[in-house]
Amino acid sequence: MTHGLLIIDKDAGWTSHDVVARVRRLIGQRRVGHAGTLDPMATGVLVLCLGRATRLAEYLQGHRKRYQATIRLGEVTDTYDLEGEVIERHPVPSLSEEELTSHLRAFQGTITQRPPAYSAVKVDGVPAYRRARRGEVVALPPRQVTIYEIRLSRWEPPELSLEIECSAGTYIRSLAHDLGQAIGCGAHLIALRRTASGPFTLADAISLSELERLVEDGRWRERVLPLVEAVKDMPKITLSPQAESAVRFGQPIPGPKAEEGTIAAGLSQSGDLIAILRFDAERELWRPHKVLGVS
Numbered sequence: 189m190t191h192g193l194l195i196i197d198k199d200a201g202w203t204s205h206d207v208v209a210r211v212r213r214l215i216g217q218r219r220v221g222h223a224g225t226l227d228p229m230a231t232g233v234l235v236l237c238l239g240r241a242t243r244l245a246e247y248l249q250g251h252r253k254r255y256q257a258t259i260r261l262g263e264v265t266d267t268y269d270l271e272g273e274v275i276e277r278h279p280v281p282s283l284s285e286e287e288l289t290s291h292l293r294a295f296q297g298t299i300t301q302r303p304p305a306y307s308a309v310k311v312d313g314v315p316a317y318r319r320a321r322r323g324e325v326v327a328l329p330p331r332q333v334t335i336y337e338i339r340l341s342r343w344e345p346p347e348l349s350l351e352i353e354c355s356a357g358t359y360i361r362s363l364a365h366d367l368g369q370a371i372g373c374g375a376h377l378i379a380l381r382r383t384a385s386g387p388f389t390l391a392d393a394i395s396l397s398e399l400e401r402l403v404e405d406g407r408w409r410e411r412v413l414p415l416v417e418a419v420k421d422m423p424k425i426t427l428s429p430q431a432e433s434a435v436r437f438g439q440p441i442p443g444p445k446a447e448e449g450t451i452a453a454g455l456s457q458s459g460d461l462i463a464i465l466r467f468d469a470e471r472e473l474w475r476p477h478k479v480l481g482v483s
Contacts, residue, residue, distance in 0.1 A: 189239045195411075222237070229377075230381065244415065247422065253386075257379070259347065259378065272376070285343050295338055300331070304328075419464070423446075431454075440471065448467065462479070
């Protein structure tokens with residue numbers, strides 16, 4: 189079994205689950221998962237976890253995301269994107285780039301947004317989109333997200349393109365909808381491309397068709413990133429051979445002091461990820477939280 193990260197450049201029309209299923213078949217490995225979904229209409233960076241890396245997905249899902257988004261003003265859809273039904277049409281006001289940029293400034297920083305009714309957020313254990321498709325009225329609670337950067341890159345009325353950096357959990361569809369409401373003419377998302385998820389960018393990614401060719405050539409493992417790449421942002425502790433042996437058997441080890449509950453990546457002398465460690469401040473010991481072995 190192969191263990192590590194595989195960065196896919198997802199095509200439009202595929203669900204994240206579709207991509208996982210396809211990769212499982214291509215590489216002949218069942219243990220494959222993803223670290224953060226992309227809507228079917230969206231393209232771009234989708235981080236897949238292979239083998240033991242599936243146990244690290246929780247440390248990848250909170251990464252900042254970067255997107256290129258295209259929005260059409262003047263039309264509101266029930267899904268907030270082009271896959272939905274148009275439910276409102278309004279004339280688009282004449283706007284300069286400066287006026288649009290002024291509207292965008294209101295969305296920079298920590299904001300409150302409501303996820304779309306057609307989303308995977310669960311309501312009493314049922315995804316909201318299933319309830320919406322059944323005709324139920326779905327009003328999801330608002331949540332706080334952070335927009336670190338939002339920049340106008342193109343304005344060709346009635347469409348505009350944006351470069352966005354945001355926190356995990358941000359719905360760009362909701363952002364498009366809310367922008368349309370702020371302008372007063374409505375809007376919906378017509379194209380979305382994720383250009384980065386944390387440290388992973390399109391430069392790291394391959395398409396499914398490229399992966400298929402590499403599988404045929406027996407070279408696909410060349411594109412798998414080692415387990416340690418999943419914990420780039422985590423503090424590191426290099427283990428002595430004795431400490432590594434102890435950790436492998438689930439035993440706590442001494443190490444640098446930290447706050448209670450701090451997690452760190454325990455690395456072998458050669459730099460392989462051995463375990464995720466958690467600090468026990470009372471005993472002043474690092475306890476194995478997830479033992480992974482070598483990559």
